[in-house]
Every structure is written in structure tokens, then in C-alpha cells.
Amino acid sequence: MLSEPDAVARLCTACGLCCSGVLFADVELEPHDNIPLLQQLGLPLKQLKSKTKLPQPCAALDGCLCRNYTQRPSRCRTFECLQLLKVKNGETAPESALTNIRKARQLAERAEHFLDQLGHNHLKLSLSQRYRRCIRAAEGGGWTSEQLETLAELQMIVHQLTALLQREFYP
Ligand code: SF4
Numbered sequence: 001m002l003s004e005p006d007a008v009a010r011l012c013t014a015c016g017l018c019c020s021g022v023l024f025a026d027v028e029l030e031p032h033d034n035i036p037l038l039q040q041l042g043l044p045l046k047q048l049k050s051k052t053k054l055p056q057p058c059a060a061l062d063g064c065l066c067r068n069y070t071q072r073p074s075r076c077r078t079f080e081c082l083q084l085l086k087v088k089n090g091e092t093a094p095e096s097a098l099t100n101i102r103k104a105r106q107l108a109e110r111a112e113h114f115l116d117q118l119g120h121n122h123l124k125l126s127l128s129q130r131y132r133r134c135i136r137a138a139e140g141g142g143w144t145s146e147q148l149e150t151l152a153e154l155q156m157i158v159h160q161l162t163a164l165l166q167r168e169f170y171p
């Protein structure tokens with residue numbers, strides 16, 4: 001069992017999946033979040049009907065670390081993925097959680113690589129948004145057999161990544 005700061009120090013500093021657009025497409029802000037301050041810090045917020053959202057990949061993410069850690073939104077403060085929860089509770093060893101994190105990061109990197117190859121290199125969009133755009137483009141037809149082979153590899157990787165995230169990360 002690890003204390004919360006120790007678990008965060010071991011796992012989150014090697015991960016960043018809940019900020020990089022792999023686990024989520026955005027962070028919804030709470031009414032008590034300081035929106036003017038977040039804007040001053042250079043975070044590009046989006047207004048969707050009555051909701052204010054911080055899109056991911058987050059502009060504050062620097063490697064695996066948050067540049068605005070002390071000023072981060074409340075949902076960022078309270079979110080704990082399953083791996084973090086299990087390490088905190090002593091149900092999983094940190095090494096085993098780090099193995100899952102490495103696997104998920106590797107799969108996400110491979111998915112990004114295939115998306116880049118297919119021309120879907122919009123780095124400001126989350127992985128799922130890029131993938132959906134890519135699938136829509138493929139459905140439009142006219143793709144070469146080489147592109148379709150790359151698409152098949154991408155679909156297999158996204159399937160593996162989604163299964164891993166569902167099983168090991170979403171709380
Ligand atoms: S996904 Fe989990 S381990 Fe990774 S940074 Fe977020 S809370 Fe930490």
C-alpha cells in the first residue's frame with residue numbers, strides 16, 4: 001500500500017494518459033474552478049452550451065507533468081484511474097501498474113503513428129477524435145490498398161488499447 005503522494009509520484013510522473021488525450025477528450029470544469037485564472041495561464045477553454053471544457057491533449061501537459069499543477073481544475077485534482085486506486089489500496093504492486101502504463105502508452109504511440117501515416121496528424125485533437133475522423137474519411141472511399149492495410153493495423157491497435165483502458169484504467 002502506498003500513500004496518495006507516493007502513488008502519484010511513482011505512477012503519474014511516468015504516465016500522463018489522463019491528460020494527453022488518450023483516456024479523455026476533455027476535462028469538464030466545475031462552477032468553482034477559476035476560469036479567468038486558467039485562461040491567464042494560457043489554457044484554451046471551450047464553451048459547449050452551459051459547459052466549459054479544457055480540451056485534451058492538455059496545453060499544460062509537459063512530458064508527463066502538469067505545468068499548472070497547483071492551479072489545475074478540480075476534476076484534475078480528484079481523478080484517480082484504476083491503476084492509481086489499486087496501488088493506493090495495496091491491490092496492485094507499483095511495478096505491475098507501471099507495466100500497464102507502459103503498455104497503454106506504447107499502444108497509443110503506435111495508434112498515433114498510424115494516424116500520422118494516414119494524414120490524421122491533428123495534434124490538438126484527442127486520440128479518439130483523430131480516430132473517428134480517420135474512420136469517416138475511410139468510409140468516404142477512394143483509399144489505396146496500402147492505406148487500407150494501414151487502417152486495418154490501426155483498428156487492431158485501437159481495439160487493443162480500448163480493451164486495456166476499459167479493463168485497467170477507467171475507474
Ligand atoms: S492515468 Fe492514472 S496513473 Fe496515469 S497520470 Fe492519470 S491518474 Fe496518474
Ligand code: SF4
Nearest residue numbers: 019058060061066076
Ligand atoms: S490541467 Fe494539468 S492535470 Fe489537468 S488535464 Fe491539464 S495537464 Fe492534466
